[in-house]
Amino acid sequence: MAMRVLTADEMRAIERDAMERGLATGRELMERAGRGAVRTIGAHWPDLEPGGARRAVVLCGPGNNGGDGFVVARHLHALGWRCDLYAMEGAGGADAAAMRAAWEPLGLVHRLGPGDRPSLEGAALIVDALFGTGLSRPVELAAIALLREAARADGGPRVVALDMPSGRCADSGRRIGPDAAEANLTLAFHAPKRGHYLGDAPDACGALRVVDIGLPDAGAGLPLIDAPRWETISKRGGHKYRHGHAVILGGASGKGGAARMAAQAALRIGAGLVTLVVPPEAIVENAARLDAVMLHAAGDAHALRGFLSDARLNAVGLGPGLGRGAATRAWVEAVLDGPRAAVLDADALTAFEDRPEALFDLLRPGDVLTPHDGEFARLFPDLALELSGEAATGPAASRIDAARAAARRAGAVILLKGPDSIVAAPDGRAALHAAVYGRAVPWLATAGAGDTLTGMITGLVARGLGGFEAVSAAVWLHVEAARRAGPGLIAEDIASALPGLFRDLAAARQ
Numbered sequence: 001m002a003m004r005v006l007t008a009d010e011m012r013a014i015e016r017d018a019m020e021r022g023l024a025t026g027r028e029l030m031e032r033a034g035r036g037a038v039r040t041i042g043a044h045w046p047d048l049e050p051g052g053a054r055r056a057v058v059l060c061g062p063g064n065n066g067g068d069g070f071v072v073a074r075h076l077h078a079l080g081w082r083c084d085l086y087a088m089e090g091a092g093g094a095d096a097a098a099m100r101a102a103w104e105p106l107g108l109v110h111r112l113g114p115g116d117r118p119s120l121e122g123a124a125l126i127v128d129a130l131f132g133t134g135l136s137r138p139v140e141l142a143a144i145a146l147l148r149e150a151a152r153a154d155g156g157p158r159v160v161a162l163d164m165p166s167g168r169c170a171d172s173g174r175r176i177g178p179d180a181a182e183a184n185l186t187l188a189f190h191a192p193k194r195g196h197y198l199g200d201a202p203d204a205c206g207a208l209r210v211v212d213i214g215l216p217d218a219g220a221g222l223p224l225i226d227a228p229r230w231e232t233i234s235k236r237g238g239h240k241y242r243h244g245h246a247v248i249l250g251g252a253s254g255k256g257g258a259a260r261m262a263a264q265a266a267l268r269i270g271a272g273l274v275t276l277v278v279p280p281e282a283i284v285e286n287a288a289r290l291d292a293v294m295l296h297a298a299g300d301a302h303a304l305r306g307f308l309s310d311a312r313l314n315a316v317g318l319g320p321g322l323g324r325g326a327a328t329r330a331w332v333e334a335v336l337d338g339p340r341a342a343v344l345d346a347d348a349l350t351a352f353e354d355r356p357e358a359l360f361d362l363l364r365p366g367d368v369l370t371p372h373d374g375e376f377a378r379l380f381p382d383l384a385l386e387l388s389g390e391a392a393t394g395p396a397a398s399r400i401d402a403a404r405a406a407a408r409r410a411g412a413v414i415l416l417k418g419p420d421s422i423v424a425a426p427d428g429r430a431a432l433h434a435a436v437y438g439r440a441v442p443w444l445a446t447a448g449a450g451d452t453l454t455g456m457i458t459g460l461v462a463r464g465l466g467g468f469e470a471v472s473a474a475v476w477l478h479v480e481a482a483r484r485a486g487p488g489l490i491a492e493d494i495a496s497a498l499p500g501l502f503r504d505l506a507a508a509r510q
């Protein structure tokens with residue numbers, strides 16, 4: 001089963017359900033969380049393991065996250081650590097109070113006031129147990145800056161955050177208020193939360209590990225996109241006409257690189273045939289650069305409509321290198337007026353920035369829009385505005401909410417691109433693709449990478465996948481191909497890495 005990411009509400013529901021079914025009490029869960037955290041810290045940083053005379057500073061908040069902190073302190077103490085506890089005042093629940101009481105025979109608890117910056121002298125570890133999934137408003141504590149500075153410093157104590165770095169929203173990953181902690185390691189209890197993967201939160205989390213606290217996996221949450229099933233992307237016989245005929249639209253002479261890369265990627269991902277349609281004056285340039293990709297000239301939208309009336313053409317990708325003018329709008333209208341599924345990117349989106357509704361009126365549920373953040377903001381300015389800057393209260397609107405709302409409004413599949421890519425369909429389906437932590441590919445931020453992805457999606461749609469499935473498979477393959485190519489990658493390398501990737505996917509299935 002695909003790994004899933006939870007909201008704070010979903011996490012609370014899982015916990016409540018387990019308690020109602022008598023599987024565990026809240027106190028037992030807290031004990032498992034703290035004990036599991038200490039085990040995981042040891043596994044992640046084996047050099048901290050033997051304990052000895054190490055000093056840890058543990059910062060506890062007013063709720064259950066603080067309760068977890070007291071459990072962590074007790075287990076560190078049992079391993080020989082000296083723990084200095086700092087706790088905020090506030091109305092904690094009975095479980096957190098019990099965990100504090102269990103700590104008190106072992107050491108002092110200092111009061112953590114708004115302006116306090118506990119001394120880190122001699123500390124090897126700082127535990128951020130201030131706020132987790134219950135964060136609802138900005139945190140006003142000098143200790144937040146202390147955690148951030150320590151996490152960023154070379155040398156000095158390492159920072160571990162329980163569940164979330166305090167000040168970050170578990171649902172959106174966004175800062176609640178101006179100040180939020182950072183960590184070198186974040187421990188997610190039971191399952192990762194959405195906020196661990198979204199926006200700049202992965203940087204704030206450092207590394208991410210999940211701590212099992214013995215709760216059943218009920219399948220709740222949003223799926224994290226994993227490798228597509230080999231059966232979905234493999235070819236099982238049949239001649240080229242059985243694997244679809246993808247069409248990519250290209251722009252004026254001298255601007256053809258983007259569309260060529262899309263066309264080549266559509267072919268590499270397995271479309272049986274790919275035709276690049278360009279204005280007549282761009283034929284010579286493209287003919288000099290292409291072999292396996294076929295070429296067709298269309299001077300205007302009327303000619304394009306005529307060409308697309310061929311029923312064998314079953315998907316059209318357009319946008320890369322088209323230009324933003326009225327001609328592009330006319331091409332989009334011609335494509336969406338016909339029966340072929342369309343994948344719209346780049347200029348095909350931006351051409352409608354003045355009147356996005358005109359585009360939405362034409363879209364069909366199987367069409368795909370692949371905006372990056374800037375293009376998204378032009379088509380859905382209100383949704384983008386809700387995501388901008390820090391949030392005032394939690395849980396805050398997330399990129400997942402925005403992509404879902406956009407898919408409903410547009411009536412098409414949306415791929416909101418980024419290291420955290422969200423795919424959302426108008427019927428409510430959504431999934432997250434995370435190229436962060438161990439799968440981060442910063443070198444994928446390169447000219448033409450998006451055009452290649454557009455081609456890959458178009459190729460898979462031509463091969464018969466639905467828009468949502470095509471996007472889900474393509475985003476994973478795109479990142480995995482880029483990981484193979486490695487630093488130094490240019491966009492052409494992505495499609496070139498696909499054969500090796502396919503070979504390995506096929507072998508892994510044997």
Ligand SMILES: NC(=O)C1=CN([C@@H]2O[C@H](COP(=O)(O)OP(=O)(O)OC[C@H]3O[C@@H](n4cnc5c(N)ncnc54)[C@H](O)[C@@H]3O)[C@@H](O)[C@H]2O)[C@@H](O)CC1
Nearest residue numbers: 015030033063064065131132133134135136137138139163
């Ligand atoms: N849900 C679960 O299954 C489990 C939860 N556990 C822990 O419990 C945490 C959630 O506990 P809580 O729901 O008590 O929430 P938190 O401990 O995250 O904090 C909530 C408390 O702080 C207050 N608060 C929120 N924002 C504040 C701010 N900016 N300044 C001051 N006070 C603020 C809230 O009113 C509430 O009292 C999880 O993150 C996890 O660490 C674990 O004990 C294990 C099991």
Ligand SMILES: [K+]
Nearest residue numbers: 128131162164
């Ligand atoms: K925390």
